[in-house]
Amino acid sequence: MNDIGKSISKRKQLKQKLNTFHEDRPFIKAQKMDVPKGLYELCPTCERTINKKTNIKNDYICSHCGNHFRMRAIDRINYIVDNDTFIEKGIGFITLNPLFQKGYEEKIREYKKNTHLDEAYIYGYGKINSKPCVIGVMDSYFLMGSMGSVVGEKVTKTFEYAIYKRLPVIIFCASGGARMQEGIFSLMQMAKTSAAVAKHSKMGLLYISVLTHPTTGGVNASFASLGDIILAEPNALIGFAGPRVIEQTIKQKLPDGFQRSEFLLEKGFIDKVVHRKDLKNVLAKLLTFHRGYNR
Numbered sequence: 001m002n003d004i005g006k007s008i009s010k011r012k013q014l015k016q017k018l019n020t021f022h023e024d025r026p027f028i029k030a031q032k033m034d035v036p037k038g039l040y041e042l043c044p045t046c047e048r049t050i051n052k053k054t055n056i057k058n059d060y061i062c063s064h065c066g067n068h069f070r071m072r073a074i075d076r077i078n079y080i081v082d083n084d085t086f087i088e089k090g091i092g093f094i095t096l097n098p099l100f101q102k103g104y105e106e107k108i109r110e111y112k113k114n115t116h117l118d119e120a121y122i123y124g125y126g127k128i129n130s131k132p133c134v135i136g137v138m139d140s141y142f143l144m145g146s147m148g149s150v151v152g153e154k155v156t157k158t159f160e161y162a163i164y165k166r167l168p169v170i171i172f173c174a175s176g177g178a179r180m181q182e183g184i185f186s187l188m189q190m191a192k193t194s195a196a197v198a199k200h201s202k203m204g205l206l207y208i209s210v211l212t213h214p215t216t217g218g219v220n221a222s223f224a225s226l227g228d229i230i231l232a233e234p235n236a237l238i239g240f241a242g243p244r245v246i247e248q249t250i251k252q253k254l255p256d257g258f259q260r261s262e263f264l265l266e267k268g269f270i271d272k273v274v275h276r277k278d279l280k281n282v283l284a285k286l287l288t289f290h291r292g293y294n295r
Contacts, residue, residue: 043067045235059276068233068276070213072115073122073139076172080280081126081135088124090157093150095119097181104181107143115142120175121151123158125165129284131291134162136171140214144176147219151179152189155223159196159207168206168290170283173224177217177240190222197226206290208283211238211261211270229286230270231279232261238270 040049046065055062059079060069071079077086095118097104112118120143123136136158138145147155155171162169178186200207209227211220213236221240232238239259247254257263261273274282 041069043069061276067235068213070140070174072141073117073137073172076137077122077126077135080128080172080283082128082130086124086126086135088122089161090123090154091118093119093153095148095150098149098185099181099183101181107181111142115139117142119150119154120145120147121154123154123161123171125161125167128170128280128287131284131287133168133170133287134158134165136169138172138174138219140174140176143179145174145219146176146179146217147186147189147193148179148182149185149189152186152192155189155193156196159193159200162205163200163203166203166205168208168287169200170208170210171223171227172210172212173215173219174212175215175217175219175224177219187218190218193223194226197223201228206286208286210279210283212236214238216240216242225269229272231272231274231282232264232270233276233279234261234273236261238264 039052041052041055042048043050043062043065045067046062048062048064050062050064055069060071060075061067062069095108117139120139121136122139123134126133126135128135136155138151158171159169178190180186197207206229207227208229208231209224211224211230211232213233215224215236215238217240220238237259238261241249243254243258255263261270264270265273272282
Protein backbone atom coordinates (compact mmCIF):
# COMPACT_ATOMS: atom_id res chain seq x y z
CA MET A 1 0.00 0.00 0.00
CA ASN A 2 1.45 3.40 -0.97
CA ASP A 3 1.57 6.50 1.28
CA ILE A 4 -1.73 7.91 -0.07
CA GLY A 5 -3.52 4.61 0.59
CA LYS A 6 -2.17 4.50 4.16
CA SER A 7 -3.32 8.09 4.81
CA ILE A 8 -6.87 7.35 3.59
CA SER A 9 -7.00 4.20 5.73
CA LYS A 10 -5.93 6.13 8.86
CA ARG A 11 -8.63 8.79 8.25
CA LYS A 12 -11.32 6.12 7.94
CA GLN A 13 -10.20 4.49 11.20
CA LEU A 14 -10.17 7.86 13.02
CA LYS A 15 -13.64 8.74 11.72
CA GLN A 16 -14.98 5.37 12.90
CA LYS A 17 -13.55 5.97 16.39
CA LEU A 18 -15.10 9.43 16.58
CA ASN A 19 -18.51 8.08 15.58
CA THR A 20 -18.26 5.40 18.26
CA PHE A 21 -17.21 8.05 20.78
CA HIS A 22 -20.28 10.24 20.01
CA GLU A 23 -22.69 7.28 20.10
CA ASP A 24 -21.40 6.24 23.54
CA ARG A 25 -21.75 9.82 24.84
CA PRO A 26 -25.01 11.23 23.42
CA PHE A 27 -25.00 14.12 25.88
CA ILE A 28 -22.38 15.96 23.84
CA LYS A 29 -24.67 16.16 20.80
CA ALA A 30 -26.22 19.60 20.07
CA GLN A 31 -29.68 19.94 21.53
CA LYS A 32 -32.35 21.91 19.64
CA MET A 33 -33.75 24.80 21.67
CA ASP A 34 -37.50 24.79 22.14
CA VAL A 35 -38.38 28.51 21.85
CA PRO A 36 -42.10 29.38 21.62
CA LYS A 37 -43.10 31.07 18.37
CA GLY A 38 -43.86 34.77 18.59
CA LEU A 39 -41.75 35.30 21.71
CA TYR A 40 -38.92 37.17 19.97
CA GLU A 41 -38.55 39.40 16.94
CA LEU A 42 -35.62 40.76 14.97
CA CYS A 43 -34.89 44.48 14.91
CA PRO A 44 -34.65 45.50 11.22
CA THR A 45 -32.05 48.18 12.03
CA CYS A 46 -29.50 46.59 14.39
CA GLU A 47 -30.61 42.98 13.67
CA ARG A 48 -30.66 42.04 17.33
CA THR A 49 -33.20 39.63 18.77
CA ILE A 50 -35.65 41.36 21.10
CA ASN A 51 -38.19 39.91 23.49
CA LYS A 52 -41.66 41.02 22.35
CA LYS A 53 -42.97 41.63 25.87
CA THR A 54 -39.97 43.83 26.62
CA ASN A 55 -40.51 45.64 23.33
CA ILE A 56 -44.15 46.39 24.20
CA LYS A 57 -43.15 47.77 27.61
CA ASN A 58 -40.63 50.00 25.85
CA ASP A 59 -43.35 51.49 23.60
CA TYR A 60 -42.27 49.37 20.59
CA ILE A 61 -38.82 50.98 20.55
CA CYS A 62 -35.63 48.90 20.24
CA SER A 63 -33.68 49.14 23.50
CA HIS A 64 -30.39 48.67 21.61
CA CYS A 65 -30.55 51.13 18.70
CA GLY A 66 -33.75 53.14 19.29
CA ASN A 67 -35.49 51.89 16.16
CA HIS A 68 -39.23 52.64 16.17
CA PHE A 69 -41.14 49.46 15.34
CA ARG A 70 -44.46 49.61 13.50
CA MET A 71 -47.51 49.83 15.76
CA ARG A 72 -51.00 48.47 15.34
CA ALA A 73 -53.70 51.14 15.04
CA ILE A 74 -55.39 50.17 18.31
CA ASP A 75 -52.03 50.19 20.12
CA ARG A 76 -51.34 53.67 18.77
CA ILE A 77 -54.71 54.93 19.97
CA ASN A 78 -54.20 53.43 23.43
CA TYR A 79 -50.75 55.01 23.58
CA ILE A 80 -51.72 58.52 22.45
CA VAL A 81 -55.34 59.04 23.51
CA ASP A 82 -56.39 59.52 27.15
CA ASN A 83 -57.93 56.47 28.79
CA ASP A 84 -61.66 55.92 28.15
CA THR A 85 -61.99 59.00 25.92
CA PHE A 86 -61.82 57.45 22.44
CA ILE A 87 -65.14 56.97 20.64
CA GLU A 88 -64.77 55.22 17.29
CA LYS A 89 -66.73 56.59 14.33
CA GLY A 90 -67.34 55.36 10.79
CA ILE A 91 -68.17 51.77 11.68
CA GLY A 92 -69.91 49.48 9.21
CA PHE A 93 -68.23 50.22 5.88
CA ILE A 94 -67.89 47.20 3.59
CA THR A 95 -64.96 46.72 1.21
CA LEU A 96 -66.16 45.70 -2.26
CA ASN A 97 -64.35 44.27 -5.26
CA PRO A 98 -65.18 46.84 -7.98
CA LEU A 99 -62.77 45.39 -10.57
CA PHE A 100 -63.63 41.76 -9.77
CA GLN A 101 -60.01 40.96 -8.93
CA LYS A 102 -59.46 37.26 -8.34
CA GLY A 103 -58.70 36.44 -4.70
CA TYR A 104 -59.23 40.02 -3.44
CA GLU A 105 -62.35 39.23 -1.41
CA GLU A 106 -60.64 36.21 0.20
CA LYS A 107 -57.63 38.36 1.04
CA ILE A 108 -59.82 41.01 2.71
CA ARG A 109 -61.56 38.32 4.79
CA GLU A 110 -58.18 36.94 5.85
CA TYR A 111 -56.89 40.34 6.95
CA LYS A 112 -60.10 41.05 8.84
CA LYS A 113 -59.69 37.78 10.71
CA ASN A 114 -55.99 38.30 11.48
CA THR A 115 -56.15 41.98 12.48
CA HIS A 116 -59.68 42.13 13.96
CA LEU A 117 -60.24 45.28 11.88
CA ASP A 118 -62.78 46.09 9.17
CA GLU A 119 -60.24 48.09 7.16
CA ALA A 120 -56.79 49.68 7.32
CA TYR A 121 -57.98 52.89 9.01
CA ILE A 122 -59.68 53.79 12.29
CA TYR A 123 -60.94 57.22 13.34
CA GLY A 124 -62.98 58.80 16.08
CA TYR A 125 -63.25 61.39 18.83
CA GLY A 126 -60.70 61.46 21.62
CA LYS A 127 -58.70 63.59 24.04
CA ILE A 128 -54.94 64.03 24.31
CA ASN A 129 -53.96 65.35 27.74
CA SER A 130 -57.60 66.52 28.07
CA LYS A 131 -57.47 68.38 24.71
CA PRO A 132 -60.32 67.24 22.38
CA CYS A 133 -59.63 66.30 18.76
CA VAL A 134 -60.57 63.91 15.98
CA ILE A 135 -57.88 61.28 15.57
CA GLY A 136 -57.33 58.84 12.72
CA VAL A 137 -54.79 56.02 12.55
CA MET A 138 -53.72 53.86 9.62
CA ASP A 139 -52.79 50.22 10.29
CA SER A 140 -49.95 48.93 8.12
CA TYR A 141 -50.73 45.36 9.22
CA PHE A 142 -53.92 45.46 7.10
CA LEU A 143 -52.82 45.10 3.47
CA MET A 144 -49.85 47.36 4.24
CA GLY A 145 -52.22 50.22 5.09
CA SER A 146 -53.07 50.65 1.41
CA MET A 147 -55.79 53.17 0.55
CA GLY A 148 -58.83 51.75 -1.19
CA SER A 149 -62.36 53.14 -1.47
CA VAL A 150 -63.25 52.47 2.17
CA VAL A 151 -60.05 53.98 3.58
CA GLY A 152 -60.53 57.07 1.39
CA GLU A 153 -64.15 57.39 2.49
CA LYS A 154 -63.26 57.06 6.17
CA VAL A 155 -60.48 59.66 5.88
CA THR A 156 -62.96 62.01 4.22
CA LYS A 157 -65.51 61.35 6.98
CA THR A 158 -62.78 62.17 9.52
CA PHE A 159 -62.56 65.74 8.25
CA GLU A 160 -66.32 66.10 7.79
CA TYR A 161 -66.92 65.01 11.38
CA ALA A 162 -64.21 67.42 12.58
CA ILE A 163 -65.87 70.27 10.66
CA TYR A 164 -69.22 69.43 12.27
CA LYS A 165 -67.63 69.41 15.74
CA ARG A 166 -65.20 72.26 14.91
CA LEU A 167 -62.26 70.22 16.12
CA PRO A 168 -58.67 69.77 14.97
CA VAL A 169 -57.64 66.55 13.19
CA ILE A 170 -54.62 64.36 13.87
CA ILE A 171 -53.87 61.50 11.47
CA PHE A 172 -51.12 58.92 11.94
CA CYS A 173 -50.14 57.85 8.45
CA ALA A 174 -48.61 54.45 7.67
CA SER A 175 -49.19 53.13 4.17
CA GLY A 176 -47.75 51.46 1.13
CA GLY A 177 -49.88 53.73 -1.06
CA ALA A 178 -52.95 53.25 -3.25
CA ARG A 179 -54.54 49.78 -3.26
CA MET A 180 -53.78 48.27 -6.65
CA GLN A 181 -56.65 45.77 -6.45
CA GLU A 182 -59.12 48.68 -6.78
CA GLY A 183 -57.33 50.48 -9.62
CA ILE A 184 -58.77 53.86 -10.57
CA PHE A 185 -61.24 53.73 -7.66
CA SER A 186 -58.25 53.79 -5.32
CA LEU A 187 -56.52 56.64 -7.16
CA MET A 188 -59.73 58.70 -6.96
CA GLN A 189 -59.35 58.74 -3.17
CA MET A 190 -56.31 61.00 -3.50
CA ALA A 191 -58.42 63.86 -4.88
CA LYS A 192 -61.31 63.06 -2.56
CA THR A 193 -59.27 63.17 0.65
CA SER A 194 -57.35 66.28 -0.49
CA ALA A 195 -60.65 68.11 -1.07
CA ALA A 196 -61.78 67.14 2.45
CA VAL A 197 -58.56 68.58 3.90
CA ALA A 198 -59.16 71.83 2.01
CA LYS A 199 -62.70 72.19 3.41
CA HIS A 200 -61.44 71.61 6.92
CA SER A 201 -58.69 74.19 6.41
CA LYS A 202 -61.15 76.84 5.15
CA MET A 203 -62.93 76.57 8.50
CA GLY A 204 -59.72 77.69 10.20
CA LEU A 205 -59.21 74.32 11.87
CA LEU A 206 -55.89 72.62 12.53
CA TYR A 207 -54.71 69.45 10.80
CA ILE A 208 -51.62 67.67 12.14
CA SER A 209 -50.19 64.89 10.02
CA VAL A 210 -47.88 62.40 11.75
CA LEU A 211 -45.81 60.34 9.30
CA THR A 212 -44.70 56.94 10.57
CA HIS A 213 -42.77 54.12 8.96
CA PRO A 214 -43.57 53.69 6.11
CA THR A 215 -45.63 56.47 4.49
CA THR A 216 -45.43 56.14 0.72
CA GLY A 217 -47.31 56.22 -2.58
CA GLY A 218 -50.73 57.79 -3.04
CA VAL A 219 -51.25 58.40 0.68
CA ASN A 220 -48.07 60.47 0.91
CA ALA A 221 -49.04 62.27 -2.31
CA SER A 222 -52.43 63.31 -0.88
CA PHE A 223 -53.69 63.93 2.66
CA ALA A 224 -50.49 62.80 4.44
CA SER A 225 -48.47 65.72 3.07
CA LEU A 226 -51.21 68.37 3.41
CA GLY A 227 -51.04 68.92 7.17
CA ASP A 228 -50.75 72.42 8.61
CA ILE A 229 -48.06 70.84 10.78
CA ILE A 230 -46.24 67.71 9.60
CA LEU A 231 -44.46 65.61 12.20
CA ALA A 232 -42.58 62.35 11.71
CA GLU A 233 -41.14 59.57 13.82
CA PRO A 234 -37.36 58.98 13.63
CA ASN A 235 -35.98 57.12 10.61
CA ALA A 236 -39.40 56.64 9.01
CA LEU A 237 -39.45 55.93 5.27
CA ILE A 238 -41.39 58.75 3.59
CA GLY A 239 -41.77 59.22 -0.15
CA PHE A 240 -43.73 58.42 -3.27
CA ALA A 241 -41.74 55.80 -5.19
CA GLY A 242 -39.26 53.58 -3.39
CA PRO A 243 -35.51 54.36 -3.45
CA ARG A 244 -34.71 51.34 -5.65
CA VAL A 245 -37.24 52.47 -8.27
CA ILE A 246 -35.80 55.99 -8.24
CA GLU A 247 -32.22 54.73 -8.62
CA GLN A 248 -33.23 52.54 -11.57
CA THR A 249 -35.06 55.48 -13.18
CA ILE A 250 -32.45 58.23 -12.81
CA LYS A 251 -29.46 55.85 -13.03
CA GLN A 252 -27.80 57.52 -10.04
CA LYS A 253 -26.85 56.48 -6.53
CA LEU A 254 -29.05 58.13 -3.91
CA PRO A 255 -27.49 59.82 -0.85
CA ASP A 256 -27.41 58.05 2.51
CA GLY A 257 -30.65 58.37 4.45
CA PHE A 258 -32.61 59.40 1.37
CA GLN A 259 -36.40 59.49 2.04
CA ARG A 260 -35.89 59.11 5.79
CA SER A 261 -37.41 61.53 8.32
CA GLU A 262 -34.16 63.30 9.17
CA PHE A 263 -33.27 63.82 5.50
CA LEU A 264 -36.72 65.27 4.75
CA LEU A 265 -36.51 67.56 7.80
CA GLU A 266 -33.25 68.93 6.46
CA LYS A 267 -34.89 69.56 3.06
CA GLY A 268 -37.93 71.28 4.62
CA PHE A 269 -40.53 68.65 3.75
CA ILE A 270 -41.55 68.08 7.38
CA ASP A 271 -41.61 70.40 10.38
CA LYS A 272 -40.19 68.24 13.15
CA VAL A 273 -38.94 64.72 13.92
CA VAL A 274 -40.42 63.64 17.25
CA HIS A 275 -39.41 60.65 19.33
CA ARG A 276 -42.35 58.38 20.14
CA LYS A 277 -42.01 58.92 23.89
CA ASP A 278 -42.37 62.69 23.38
CA LEU A 279 -45.14 62.56 20.79
CA LYS A 280 -48.16 62.76 23.09
CA ASN A 281 -46.89 65.84 24.91
CA VAL A 282 -45.93 67.57 21.65
CA LEU A 283 -49.39 66.94 20.18
CA ALA A 284 -51.08 68.19 23.36
CA LYS A 285 -49.07 71.43 23.24
CA LEU A 286 -49.98 72.01 19.58
CA LEU A 287 -53.66 71.45 20.36
CA THR A 288 -53.40 73.91 23.27
CA PHE A 289 -51.87 76.60 21.03
CA HIS A 290 -54.56 76.10 18.40
CA ARG A 291 -57.36 76.22 20.96
CA GLY A 292 -56.00 79.45 22.43
CA TYR A 293 -55.69 80.99 18.96
CA ASN A 294 -59.32 80.17 18.06
CA ARG A 295 -60.79 81.73 21.22
